[in-house]
Amino acid sequence: MLEETKHVAESGEAFQTQYRVVLPDGEIRHVRESAKAYTDGNGVLRLVGVNWDVTADVELSEKLKIANMLTEARNVELETAKERIEFNALHDSLTGLPNRRYLDEVMSRHIEAFSGEDERAGLLHLDLDRLKQINDTLGHAAGDAVLAHAARILKSNLRRGDFVARVGGDEFVVVCKIEGPDRGRWEEILAGLAARIVEEMHQPIVYQGHECRFGVSIGIACDLDPVVDPRRLLVNADLALYRAKNRGRNRYHFFNDALQAEISETKRVADDLLSGLERCEFVAHYQPQFDATTHAIVGVEALARWNHPTAGLLSPDDFIGIAEELNVVATIDRMILEQTLRDLKAWEDAGIEVPKASVNVSARRLHDEELIGGLAELGIAPGTIAFELVESIFLDESDELVTWNVEQIKGLGIDIEIDDFGTGYASIVSLLKLKPRRLKIDRQLVTPILKSPAQRQLVGSIIEIGRSLGIEVLAEGVETLRHARVLKSLGCSALQGFAFARAMSAEEFVAFARAHKLARAS
DSSP states (O other), X not given: OHHHHHHHHHHOOEEEEEEEEEOTTSOEEEEEEEEEEEEOTTSOEEEEEEEEEOHHHHHHHHHHHHHHHHHHHHHHHHXXXXXXXXXXXXXXXXXXXXXXXXXXXXXXXXGGGGGSTTEEXXXXXXXXXXXXHHHHHHOHHHHHHHHHHHXXXXXXHOOTTOEEEEOSSSEEEEEEEEEGGGGGGHHHHHHHHHHHHHHHHTSOEEETTEEEOOEEEEEEEEOOSSSOOHHHHHHHHHHHHHHHHHTTSSSEEEOOHHHHHHHHHHHHHHHHHHHHHXXXXXXXXXXXXXXXXXXXXXXXXXXXEEEETTTEEEOGGGTHHHHHHTTOHHHHHHHHHHHHXXXXXXXXXXXXXXXXXXXXXXXXXXXXXXXXXXXXXXXXXXXXEEEEEEGGGGSSOOOHHHHHHHHHHHHTTOEEEEEEEXXXXXXXXXXXXXXXXXXXXXXXXXXXXXXXXXXXXXXXXXXXXXXXTTOEEEEEOOOSHHHHHHHXXXXXXXXXXXXXXXXXXXXXXXXXXXXXXXXXXX
């Protein structure tokens, strides 16, 4: 300060300064001074100025400075938190991979850019095989370890510029950009990537001393159109994945023209099927069943047929798979049952005696809580209707609703039959528990009995088991009269097959039943 004063005195300039003053009690005050030098009338150099206490201003300035520093620190913290939140919102917490939301952004914002003349957009949709079994046996922590391992495999196999996301519990999607000279080799490149992933995923990993084996199924789609449709590309990859899983899993499959044609055909059949239900195009055809000794008609099996307006009469093999996907099998079952009841009444009025009609009932329908109420409304006469159930339903099943429904069905006077016996998993315990009225031996067991003593002995054993439990035994698929004679000698009670009659319409059955009655009488 003295130096400043000396300088001002010599130069005659005005000056301002600020300094601290420490009071005797230790308090610090801040003083601001403004002064100017001048020469008085006696020629003496003097300073004239003013001092004032600016302690409050200084303290306020310090507080503002600290506040600004805190604000800047908070802004940095908020920006970091924002980035962390955005990262978490776009990434999977377990694997660290981008999530479905991030994939959607990539698909909507960037994949359209792959539609240049020198670029292709490829997509791999992956689904881990056997992850559920690992979760069920070793716990979800083991499953998480498998998912993290799978993510590492995917990241290690990606090419530069590829993108991978976890889009579901055990599902991943890889987006590939194929450009330049590689554009013509897109199929080779995507197949090579998929093959490496399948191979590495197939190698077991060890979790807490346990060997975890799993695999992966992959659907592959590549956009070949001038303009990329991201949604269609994802749908195509998903359809290819579905095909890969259906063909045995642990493999990859390309979406191609053949698969597209099959999907189009399936959609067409599905649309026709739904329309057919509305127009009541599903009808019952009946295959007669005969007493093994007298060859008298002891019943009929009602079989669903689709009277398609252009394709003609279709059997269940042509539509049952799609009907199951559309969840309309129960509707078809009910339509056939109602038509059978009407035909039984018409045959009775025409003087044709048909003791019983068997109709098929799907496993899904046995899980219907409204099944019994609907059956009760039909007023079915006891003993006239039997429900054929495939034996795989009764794999010592403990489903309370199914068990309850079966008992209620019996209570309505409807018999229970086990269809295709010998090809599924029904046990003796199941038979004792279910107590069916009749077993139907599957044609796969019946056909070889003429040439195979072992097969004949097996069929004989099934018949003996049924008889010992008080259960009637019917053999289906009886193709020749020789089959009929052997089955009769084995103790089979009823026969059904082409050796006696094929399935026919209700009107055709009337003529057949009358002709058969006359033939037996003569």
